[in-house]
Amino acid sequence: MSSTVEQLSAQQPGGGEPPQPPAGQGLVPATWRRLKRITLSYASFWVIVFMIALSLLSWLGVPLSPYAYDQTTSATLSAPSAAHPMGTDELGRDLLARVIYGSRLSMMIGLTTALIALFFGTIYGAIAGYCGGRVDAILMRGVDVAYALPDLLVMILVGVLVGRGTGGILTALGLISWMGTARLVRAQFLQLKHEEFVEAARSCGQGPLALIFKHLLPNSIGPILVALTFIVPAAIISESTLSFIGLGLSPPACSWGTLASEGWRSLRTHPHLILFPSLFIFLTVLSFNFLGDGLRDALDPRTRLATRR
């Protein structure tokens, strides 16, 4: 008897306070719980955490400098060994140090592009979706035109125009990635703005900005988050491809793309030089894609109903 009382009081610490909602019912904890059940996506989440940690680590300092070189013949272009787990390049630089160092630029470009696309795409889509009518029609034709231009064409032309440094790449990648978010936010807004809770807020006298930021956007956050996880890998692939064909970043800048590009030249004799950077790109992009798939399933209202029933 007394043990039951103890259990009850243990469940509600500070008995006087109003009862808290049971843990794991909010959007974030519930989604997290469902995501955990999708093994591949959950594992991918931790791979991404690892990659981000790796790129942060490079700011603290890599044990071996990515630029330190050793040009004695035995040290250049060596195969993977205990001293150099991924081997060395043609200048005798340690490839592992360079791959860790390269993760900094690659991850930064991927994540920043996603934020840029998110920012401008959301504003554009929010205006189109909130205003509707003719404004919407005109804005969406703009999206169609942006979609019609081949990505690489835009990237090459912008790269030449803005310059081929990190800024140019980010501009170019931002320009080709915002349209998806814009379409998505617009569709969400068009659908949500006639919902009763929005009508109710409007009839309470809330202005457009309050409606957008307090009601429409928070209710669209799920799909936007999913879109975000798909923009990052696309940006990482685009950057590395562009750098690979020699139109993106170029040495001494060091990203996974430039490393693959350097490795490409010695594919015939030393395939490990292109293999390791490419594998890191592949693993990161794959993880983001799996995480996106899992997140979409975890957030999908239909599967949500199904689990509730």
Place this chain on the structure above:
Amino acid sequence: MAWLVLRRALWAIPVLWVVATVTFILVRVVPGGPFDAEKNLPPGIVANIKAKYHLDRPVAEQYLLYLGRLSRGDLGVSYKYANRTVNDILSDAFPVSVQLGAMALAIAVLAGVPLGTVAAVRRGRLLDFACMTLSTVGISVPSFLVGALLIYLLGIWLKALPVALWESPRHMILPALTLSFLPCAYVARLTRASVLEVMQKDWVRTARSKGLSPAVTIVKHVLRNSLVPVVTILGPLTAVLITGSFTVEYIFAVPGMGRFFITAVINRDYDLIMATSLIFALILIVSNTLVDIAYTFLDPKIRLEH
């Protein structure tokens, strides 16, 4: 049908004009000109060269001159490939790119549709999981890694296939395979989703209950009706193939449009850049029109007259 084609053809003219104008502005805004890289030419000679190509005129006049030439089907001359007109270069490069793209598209559809169908039929089973994991891998792998792996395994290690250039059908296998990887993954995912949807229709149950075998039901009834969305993305896929061909042509030293475009941009070879952009836009328009026509065959309910 003829009316549709005619209307699309008329629409293509303003679209191409917009693309030409945008590209023209972009290209002229970019710093640097086609003859900047020449070493130590006396100013007089540079001025003569520029005068020959009308590059000394005001930009507005150059634009009108270009449109005038374009309307007569003259794409101009290349500044870098001496004595070659753009029409001449493109008539060499364009068929190569079309051939490469068509082969990649064929591989993508022939492999992607069965993969997606099998995944849908075995929904939730191991085979479904394997097919879908494979397709996620397909959209995650950078094309240069696919290219490098294929070159290393089949070209260098097994010495089974040539790794570069474009001379015989054997030269085309590796580039086409590399280029087909991404579209194949897209086609497989879309086919799976579409087949799953169609399999839940009443008339599929009817077909099964009147005694048709599962295989016949899938092939004759489900698949044909699932193909509309697959055909729909063939238009956007063409754009993916164009973009992808840049990299693949670079990797395998294929003398196609992508490679000419990259070198043209680097060299500021104005007319060649313009012509390449215009051709890419034209390919997109044509492929979207073909997709619309294909609808009428797959689904007679879709009428194109409106």
